[in-house]
Amino acid sequence: MRQGQSRRHKAPVAPTALQGLLKRWRAFWLFHRGVTALWRGRYRQAAQLLERFLAAVGDDAFARMHLAWAHWHLKHVGTVRLHAVRATELMPHHAPAWVFAGKLMALRDKWDDAERFLRHALHLQPDNLVAASWLALVLLQTRREREGIGLLQQFPVADDPYLQARLVLHLERLVHERGERPPLPPAQLPRWLFVPAVRQLVGWLLRWRGERLLEDGAFDTAAQWLNAAVQLRPSDVWAKVLGAIALLEGGHWTQAEQLLAQVPETLVERRIALGALRVRQRQLPEGVALFQDADLTHPLVRYYIGLARYFQGETERACIAYLEPLYRDDPSALRVRLQELLRWLTTS
Structure with missing residues (x-):
């Protein structure tokens, strides 16, 4: 009888570890759903899910980067900058975070911010060709052609179709400003x-x-x-x-x-x-x-x-x-x- 009573009145083990694990699992499920919605073009839904993820787990640099991308598609320029800058603050020595922020600023025509972020990315990682390619675009856009062309000669161009297209058009503008080239001599055949x-x-x-x-x-x-x-x-x-x-x-x-x-x-x-x-x-x-x-x-x-x-x-x-x-x-x-x-x- 005493043994039964002792078992009946024994305090249950607090399931704090299990609850924490479940809470974390639910949060990361929100993150997964948010990223999936972003890939599928459901930008407002993606932003809501990622905001819920941040509310559940606290600050997270990668969630901030995805949020910035979602708000970029929603044309919330101020919010884009807020999340992109916060991602660089959370990972100050992570060059891709600075590249990401610079790229988003360039896509929103915020050339001064873009240049600052991309130059810092190159400072952290001097061989980062993505940062160099986007910085070349910023320099060509702001009429600093000599430095921009120098970067394009120094680094291979990043594998980004939109970026390559913009760079081609800028170089075509410079070519047109140069005008027609001298005629080629005819081939001399025996x-x-x-x-x-x-x-x-x-x-x-x-x-x-x-x-x-x-x-x-x-x-x-x-x-x-x-x-x-x-x-x-x-x-x-x-x-x-x-x-x-x-x-x-x-x-x-x-x-x-x-x-x-x-x-x-x-x-x-x-x-x-x-x-x-x-x-x-x-x-x-x-x-x-x-x-x-x-x-x-x-x-x-x-x-x-x-x-x-x-x-x-x-x-x-x-x-x-x-x-x-x-x-x-x-x-x-x-x-x-x-x-x-x-x-x-x-x-x-």
């Missing part, structure tokens, strides 16, 4: 290549090689090879079209126009190349009109319509609707553009 038994085969090989160089972004070299192909096979219309594209991409617009004059006007590829040339020459309505009958998903058409939109002041539309799809089709497309534009700007 006389024996013009022997009828040789010229057809060699001309085809030269065109093939020029086309590969054009795909790789080596525009001047491609133009030289294609010029040689045209000399050997004057009736090769495709070599002329490719040569004109290489010339206009390389900045030799007058030569490109002269070569296109030798191509039949009925050819769709001629209209595409001529439209790209007109965009380069800032004859925007005429250039865009020449693309009407073309395949609008063609990489060259997409690029030059995007460039025309940028010259008309529609930067966001140019990036999202025209240049980012180029990245999705070929992740190296914008990077090749950047490299060639940098070469153009640093060797002119």
Whole structure:
């Protein structure tokens, strides 16, 4: 009897550890739901769930970063800055937190804050290419081109389609301000290549090689090879079209126009190349009109319509609707553009 009474009156073990574990598990379930909602584009729901997570567990840098991203999509600029700055305060020596804050400030056009955060990220981690790439964008946006180009030459560009598109457009602006480049000299070919038994085969090989160089972004070299192909096979219309594209991409617009004059006007590829040339020459309505009958998903058409939109002041539309799809089709497309534009700007 006494044993039963003692068992009956024995105080139960306080389940504080279990309760704490359950509370923590519920909080992290809120965090998981908030992040999932953010990924699915439910930004208001994500912000509410992440706020509940913070109320349950106290401050957390990663929750603050996700909250900043949710509020960025909701266009709550002040709240974005609050959460991004708080994340850097919680992790003052964590360079990615500073990069994240700088990126969000740049996306909201807060260039001074963006520069401060990104420079601190590079101070913490000097080889952080993401910080360097976004800082290059900030410098180009604020008209400090020399320093921005220096960063792009020093670091590989971060693998971010929107960032790469913005950088390409800034470099295109600088290229346009430089104006047309001097004409390329014609390729000098030995006389024996013009022997009828040789010229057809060699001309085809030269065109093939020029086309590969054009795909790789080596525009001047491609133009030289294609010029040689045209000399050997004057009736090769495709070599002329490719040569004109290489010339206009390389900045030799007058030569490109002269070569296109030798191509039949009925050819769709001629209209595409001529439209790209007109965009380069800032004859925007005429250039865009020449693309009407073309395949609008063609990489060259997409690029030059995007460039025309940028010259008309529609930067966001140019990036999202025209240049980012180029990245999705070929992740190296914008990077090749950047490299060639940098070469153009640093060797002119």
